[in-house]
Amino acid sequence: MSRELLSSKIVVEEEEPQVRGIPSAPTSVAGAVGLAERGPIGQAVQCTSFEEYQATFGGFTPDSDLALAAMGFFENGGSNLWVVRTAHYEDASIPESHTATRAAAALTTGGGPTPAAVRGTLRPPFTLADGQRLGVSVNGAEAVDVVFSGAAAAVSAGRPGPYDLTAGQPLRVRVDDSRDVFIPFAEGDFADMAQATAQEVAAVLNAGLVGGRALVEESMLRIASDTQGAASRLEVGDAVAGDVFGFALGPQVGSGNVQSLRAVELAEVRALVEAAVAGVRVAPTSLGALQLLTQSTGPGASLRVQGDAGSGLGLDAMLHTGDASGAIDVLHLEAKDAGAYANRLEVEVRPATNGAPDTFDVLILEDGTYRESFPNLSSAEDDARYVERVLNDERTGSSYVRAFMVQPGAVPDEQTVALAGGTDGLVGLDDTDFIGSEADGTGLYALDAVQDLTLLLVPGRATPAVHNAMVRYCEVARGGLVFAILDSPAGYRTTDMVSYVSQEAALEGLSEHAAIYWPRVKVLNPSRGVFGNVAQLVVPPSGIIAGVFARNDAARPGGVYEAPAGIEAGRMFGVLGFESAECLDEKKRDIVYPRRINPLTTGTGQPRYIDGSRTLKANGNFPFVAERRGVSFIERSLKAGLQFARHRNNTEGLRAQVRRSIATFLLAQMKNGAFRSQEPAKAFFVDVSDALTPPSVVFAGKLVARIGLATNKPAEFIVLRIAQDTRALEAELASAGL
Known part of the structure; x- marks a missing residue:
């Protein structure tokens, strides 16, 4: 900033740069939707290695190709995979309606009087209607109404x-x-x-x-x-x-008084009932359903619930009384994630390691193997080792279970209990469970939270509905900045694929933001205990192909501009063969490739590789895979790098700065091999002239820039013209004057 100079000196003044640097956007952030052994449902979780994937989503399962795809992605060079686990939803627009359930169990204590309890048959969340009433009568007193609104x-x-x-x-x-x-x-x-x-x-x-x-x-x-x-x-x-x-x-x-009547949580029921009704507690049962219990115990304790909300909560209207003695639930345990995997878990309770009274140790076992140990726990809420606080801690707590006190202050007996009731929620699974709901962020739309997403795959769900939804998601929901990798359906031969792409799924000519690959590939069986005693498995290739994309992107600056195809750039690691041997026949490949289907193949002395680089659309602006992904990379980078210009005065100076910033970025991309020429005038142009931004456009709040890119085209066909060499004969004839 200028200031008056009063004496001789050297003054340093900083000026705003005339050219803003535009950082390169990421190119190989992949998102995958599928079935997993465990992990959160309907939530995108980042995995940077296959070990991270296993830590969150478990191992291989016979129902899912997702773990196999993740393994192929990282094995081939991928390093950034966002995973969304799905299950069957009763209504895809209601995230809580998935049918997967958590395994659960209860730690008990016996010998003393028991409370009266009304145990429900439904797991939360519950569906209720406005104004529904739950009347609760404790120990014969007049019923107190709890109204849900x-x-x-x-x-x-x-x-x-x-x-x-x-x-x-x-x-x-x-x-x-x-x-x-x-x-x-x-x-x-x-x-x-x-x-x-x-x-x-x-x-x-x-x-x-x-x-x-x-x-x-x-x-x-x-x-x-x-x-x-x-x-x-x-x-x-x-x-x-x-x-x-x-x-x-x-x-x-x-x-x-609830967040949503169509998805009422147990905690909401607890807060309303316990605030309105004295002498009653609300807690989960050993199977995760709702139960109401009296504070008092013994035969004199009684509890009854009535009202039209009872059926929605899974509660009966019978009179329940306590007993003089018997086992009572002390601590409710449930798996951290829904899924049948947790039915293999056991929880063991032992006397406390430190020998202190009223404390205990909890150990977690999986398939009979000890996985976790939590010593010297207490059932007293004010204790630093309170069991809920220790087991449920996000950082240091259990990776397998979470705990809820049912009987405050009571200490569970020494025992071992097995968790039960966990299901994967696969009954009734259909395409909508993978596609999901845009409004509620399920299925594909759970990836909306991943801003840098560039690749999309749904391994193992190769159907017309899913493929078309993937294309729509990339082109419409993500503005053409995400590229879909489509698998071929299982068991399809050459003619099947042509029919599928051109008629059944109507993919041919649909979009330049997706590509389809055929056939499926064979890989080494990674778990004979899961997949049986076979040496190889047939798997969808999308995870492997996404890994190939990522490997090429990272191989050198500008790697995204190289076609991920051919015996070098298209090499697939871990692939042992192909589901259909037709892909080895050049004549068969000549049938599928003109229909925008990229074949996978190999030859004598060659690796197994991707033998095609076409998107689904021949007449698009950028019809080849590397061409389309390269332009999307440029668009994403410019979109982020030009944020500095938003809301600034739309002057000639600003427009000149925008032009220089774009041109500088494109010049760097030219040197990285983005364009057909290494001469800037032939490689690209940037027009931010007054002709594009006349006063009417300025008054509309717009600054318009026009950019032309001379993108590369792959050499799909090598043409060799061979003829007889007649140069010596022609020279002889010429010397003879003939």
């Missing part, structure tokens, strides 16, 4: 129809925690667009809304979230919302 966030139009709409005019709607959805209005949706009725508008909105609905109440248009409860959110915006419909702008919030 929840109202959806909603917004009503400020004026009745008809509405004067314009073709292409969108209404922005955001439901709950999902993204903004822009629902356009078209002339074909209305009898008269200038006189659009509330019913017609509601029909258009319902066709585009996810997680919400539009309805007409007394001729007034109303939009509401499907979520009833305090977690419900709804927001409509843009000029059409206020000017045309008169909607109140800004976020609307739901209400109620």
Whole structure:
């Protein structure tokens, strides 16, 4: 910053750089959706090695190709894999509705009087309705009502129809925690667009809304979230919302004493019941269901629940009494993750190592092998070694189970209990469980949280619905910055693949943001205890191919611009053979390759390699794999590197700075082999001229830059022209004057 100079001196002044450096975006961050032995469901978890994958998601299972794909990815050079475990959902738009269950058990103590208990048959979350009542009577006293309430966030139009709409005019709607959805209005949706009725508008909105609905109440248009409860959110915006419909702008919030009536958690039931009813406790049963218990014990203790909420919570309406003596649950244990794997777990309780009274040791066993030990635990909540606090600690607690005290202060007897009731939730599994819901972040959309995602695979689910959903996710949901690697269906031969791509799945010509590979490959059996006594397994190749992509990207600066194909760049490690020997026949490969199917093959003295580099779309802007991925890398890098220009005054100086920053970045990419020429004038152009940004564009808040890229094309065919060498004869004839 300039200042007045009062005496002779050297003054240092820092100026803003005229050229901003644009950092290179990552190119090989892969995301995979599939079935796993264990791990969180519907949540993207980063794995940087196969050991990390196993630590979170377990080992190989006969139902899943995901672990095999992860192994192939890291074996071939991948280093950054985000994994989403899925299961069957009763409703893919409700993340809590997955049918996988946690194994559970209870540690008990015996000999003393027992409380009265009403044990439920349903596991949380529970589905209830607004105003449903649970009447709880303790020890014969008058029943105390607990009412569950929840109202959806909603917004009503400020004026009745008809509405004067314009073709292409969108209404922005955001439901709950999902993204903004822009629902356009078209002339074909209305009898008269200038006189659009509330019913017609509601029909258009319902066709585009996810997680919400539009309805007409007394001729007034109303939009509401499907979520009833305090977690419900709804927001409509843009000029059409206020000017045309008169909607109140800004976020609307739901209400109620639970977050969502369609997914009521056990903790919410506990808080409401224990706050309203004296002398009763709420806790999970040994199988994870809900139970109510009296504080008092013995034959004089009684408990009864009634009301229409009882059935939704899995509770009966019978009178329950305590006993003079018997075993009672002290500590509820459940597996950290849902899945049948936890049925192999046991929990052993021993007298405390330090010999102190009222303390105990807990040991965790898997398949009879000791895995964890937690000594000197206490059931007293104010103790530093309180069992819940120690076992449930995120950093130092158990990797296998979590604990919940059922009988505060009681000490479990010495015993060993086996966890039971865990299921993988695979019954009824279908394509929607892999595709998921955009509004609620299940399936593919759980990867929305991964900002740097560049590759997508769903190993083992090669169906038309899943393949088309993968393409839509990459091209639409992720703006063309993610590339899908599609597996061939199991057992498909040459003609089967052509039919699948051109007709059954209609993939041919669909998108340049995806590529399909055939056939499946054979790898060494990594676990005969899981897969049986066979030497090799047939697996989908997408994990291996994603690893090949990553290996080439990292091999040198600009590796993303090299086609991941051929006997060097396309070599697949760990592949022992192919499901179909037809891929070894050049004539068979000549059938699939023109249909945009990339074959995998080998030859005498050659490794097993990828023999194709085509995307699904021949007439796209960038129809080859490396070409498309390279341009996506440039787009991603520019998008991140030009953030400095947003919200600054749109002047000639800013536009010049943007132009120089883009050109400098592209010059570096040219040197890395991104383009067909090493001469900047032939390799690319950058136009940020005033002609692209006239005053009307400036007033619209836009700065427009036009960029042209002379991208590389792979040498798919090597043409050798061989003829007889007649040069000596021609020379002889010429010397003879002939």
